[in-house]
């Protein structure tokens with residue numbers, strides 16, 4: 043018999059083959075988390091569906107506070123773990139632009155969006171270091187475990203600052219791995235491009251930070267005086 047004579051199948055059986063495949067994928071993904079500087083490989087996309095400790099949707103929502111009608115930008119959506127939560131909150135008049143450097147990731151999110159009846163997500167294949175949007179386009183932007191993967195973080199932050207409205211907000215979620223941007227480094231690099239950290243939630247190893255453009259402080263806004271805090275950094 044064909045299957046019985048297979049050198050791989052004989053010792054393990056069907057369950058063993060799946061376990062082996064799963065273990066190999068997990069090992070490859072772990073190796074990527076620890077060592078690689080390339081974009082997260084689409085081949086390991088299933089692991090992206092597992093929420094990371096301290097980086098749950100609820101914690102992102104606390105910082106991002108998406109509102110109906112807003113135009114929002116997500117960099118590096120992966121398989122859409124966050125996109126599929128954010129887009130419905132923007133309502134029929136809102137729009138979520140997702141930007142990724144890998145077409146497979148964008149296609150994956152759009153398949154899931156179609157399956158959920160969501161038609162307010164707009165995909166764009168682009169590099170975060172050169173965003174194809176006009177200045178002051180977005181009410182808010184966010185990236186979860188994506189910023190540290192971008193080869194030139196200051197360039198990406200500078201682009202995010204450019205495409206955000208002066209009153210806009212940016213949420214960065216970072217998880218401990220080789221690519222992680224530590225909170226103090228984020229605050230420093232953000233300050234250099236005219237963004238500042240308003241607050242941080244979670245431990246330094248897995249945190250969300252809310253940032254705003256340095257010019258956003260004014261007497262009638264909740265973060266009044268924020269412009270003065272552009273030099274503030276948070277210890278990691």
Ligand SMILES: C[S@@+](CC[C@H](N)C(=O)[O-])C[C@H]1O[C@@H](n2cnc3c(N)ncnc32)[C@H](O)[C@@H]1O
Pocket residue numbers: 081082090091117118119120121122123124141142143144147168169170171185186187188191192193
């Ligand atoms: C680790 S995944 C995170 C996915 C998702 N945010 C999550 O939390 O599950 C990082 C994502 O960033 C994307 N990415 C990496 N470098 C990028 C770049 N320079 N520009 C745009 N996207 C990039 C990858 O393709 C991948 O989809």
